[in-house]
Amino acid sequence: MGGLGLLQFRSRAVVAKNGAAKAAAKSLDPLVQAAVRARPAELALSSCLIGGRPVTDKQSAKGQLAEELYRKIDTAGLASCKKGYRNSQFLTGGRFLIEDREFIAALQILGGAPFVKSKKARFTPFTFGNKCEACPETVKNLDHILQMCPRSRADRIKRHDDVQSILEKDLSKRKVRFNKDNVIPVGNTVRKPDLVVLRGDKILVVDPTIISDKRDFGAAWEEKLSKYGNDEFKDALLKSLGRPPKDKANIYVIPFVCNWRGIIYRDSFLEINRRLGTPQSIIPTLQIRIIKGSYQVYRKERALSDRED
Incomplete structure (x- = not known):
């Protein structure tokens, strides 16, 4: 996606065309009905893939796009908060004190903000690419460092x-x-x-x-x-x-x-x-x-x- 919004543009174009086709099929206007009879192929619904799934209407496109963005961007894991329990109690509990440096670290981790190799490679040409030093087939993002990389196992x-x-x-x-x-x-x-x-x-x-x-x-x-x-x-x-x-x-x-x-x-x-x-x-x-x-x-x-x- 690269921040250009191309995925959103593609899905919106398809959804808009399908919406027009559905409206034409239901129209009582004689001119529209004549046009439909002349070009029935125009009523065929198109689809586009978002996250590997075909979508044809606005609602499914919106839901699938949100899911795909959750999955791909650095804050993807924030979707997991929905299944958590009292997620921010360490910030709101009156009897629990947190030091400034701990608070800053917490915000960075919760927001997926720490600088990693994959982020640097995303914006500038980078000699070594975006792969992990120990796992040459794997993109070195925050999730890889914190969960899978042998470099951080201990x-x-x-x-x-x-x-x-x-x-x-x-x-x-x-x-x-x-x-x-x-x-x-x-x-x-x-x-x-x-x-x-x-x-x-x-x-x-x-x-x-x-x-x-x-x-x-x-x-x-x-x-x-x-x-x-x-x-x-x-x-x-x-x-x-x-x-x-x-x-x-x-x-x-x-x-x-x-x-x-x-x-x-x-x-x-x-x-x-x-x-x-x-x-x-x-x-x-x-x-x-x-x-x-x-x-x-x-x-x-x-x-x-x-x-x-």
């Missing part, structure tokens, strides 16, 4: 561990028993759920994950459920805990899904709040820790000596 792990640490401290403060560093043999492999919480007769598998801002929360949630919610894993978990088979009905899996913008999936928080009693006051701490962690991932990658941009 700092991404730290970001995840910080989230887990916050959950652990809350459980310890409330004297709720839990096991961490779990290694559960399952068939010919092992599963490593981050936290196995023992609360009364309930066994809760809590597994934090930080996903791309463009990935669907529900898909990540279902992926964790399929990994830890199947009978084979539950049987192995009971065996490792020395619990009887009848306790399988008391096993609950809680995927704690967030993305690198600090957006916490609504279903995830409501579930740990209901099952574990995790207080809402913990939300600002989780949000700012994720955002700060993402900013640190970005800054550490920028500091690498082999960076080309």
Whole structure:
């Protein structure tokens, strides 16, 4: 698109032509009816592709264009806010203080604003192009740095561990028993759920994950459920805990899904709040820790000596 609005122009031209064709087909004007009979091919509706999907009318074009813009521009992940829970509580909570430098970093991450190689290559000729130094087939944008690039893997792990640490401290403060560093043999492999919480007769598998801002929360949630919610894993978990088979009905899996913008999936928080009693006051701490962690991932990658941009 390049900022020229060509995609919008193309779709509007098609939609306008189709609108005129539909109006002509419904017209009671004798002259219009005669013209339609003379050139019936003019009533055929055209279509244009937006995001790989054909559109023919104004409403579908508007919706598909918005979806395509959400997907392609740097702020694409902001669409994920719709499935988040109290997204800006770290800014609005009266009992939570945030330093100026943290606030600036938060705004940059939330807005997808940090400078990256793909942005530089977009506006000026750039010797090294827009591809990642470690992943030559991949455009080096913010999402790649914060979520997939091997150059930033260690700092991404730290970001995840910080989230887990916050959950652990809350459980310890409330004297709720839990096991961490779990290694559960399952068939010919092992599963490593981050936290196995023992609360009364309930066994809760809590597994934090930080996903791309463009990935669907529900898909990540279902992926964790399929990994830890199947009978084979539950049987192995009971065996490792020395619990009887009848306790399988008391096993609950809680995927704690967030993305690198600090957006916490609504279903995830409501579930740990209901099952574990995790207080809402913990939300600002989780949000700012994720955002700060993402900013640190970005800054550490920028500091690498082999960076080309």
